[in-house]
Amino acid sequence: MSADTAPRDLTRNQALVFDVLADADGPLSAYTILDALRDAGLRAPLQVYRALDKLVESGMVHRLESLNAFVACNHPAGEGAGESHGTVVFAICEACGNVTEFAQQDVVKQLQGWAQSEGFEPHATVIELRGLCGDCRAG
Amino acid sequence: MSADTAPRDLTRNQALVFDVLADADGPLSAYTILDALRDAGLRAPLQVYRALDKLVESGMVHRLESLNAFVACNHPAGEGAGESHGTVVFAICEACGNVTEFAQQDVVKQLQGWAQSEGFEPHATVIELRGLCGDCRAG
DNA sequence: TAGCGGACGTTATGTCATAACATTTTGTAT
């Protein structure tokens, strides 16, 4: 039972990109990441996009479709090592930019139910809430 | 109880853009719409984007975030006239490009439940399934 | 050690979206 999309060993560029995302306190665009890595020697968008492709593929990074931006994966994951997450939900604060990642198994089940009843075969599912986080509503 | 985001009377550009989308059999990018309207006199992306803004605002058109494209609204809506739809789900076939729009009230409720428990105030919700539609799986 | 596959580097280009400004149209209150 080898890990198909496991965290694999990162290449130099992948590690650089991941570290930038992991240190950030919110989603970053590919070009913002690139700017952060000029000093490390990166010159072209493709260098970042290629790293992002692999990181997204392995589940270490998520792409936020409604933002055209990327975040390091930070799902509640206290569980075991091997099993990676499936579909998750993102709540994106439009004021502070914070992104909360969480699972909603019931939601996923509902959508899978619809898909099955329609003969639709899902390859990827995007669920993103845009709004105000609790902190920003209070502050 | 006047309609706040009612179908309003469309301006010339809005009508042109909407007609293109309504005639299309799948999502279109703003630039594809523009190309289709060159003969009608449209010259610049903004003319299309401004029309799209209004159409999306009024609910006649939806933006597909994972595609950066737009579709005419076509939800099952057999119900009454006034009440427009809330959050809907899109199933996008990656083979034929067809988009199915449907409501999943339970899903919306689940997400609202999470939001309430977290103090998150949602302004917009994106739910998009990418995959293969029944027809394409069969064919 | 030859060859293969994956990552890398670079240039150029394609695609999606908006800023800023001037002008025209439309609705409305006088």
Add this chain to the structure above:
DNA sequence: ATACAAAATGTTATGACATAACGTCCGCTA
């Protein structure tokens, strides 16, 4: 009718996101 405000329009330029196409380098293994 007329003047005003608000909305829509037209145009140029620019910004932001993403990939095509090419060649090179490196590590693996047959």
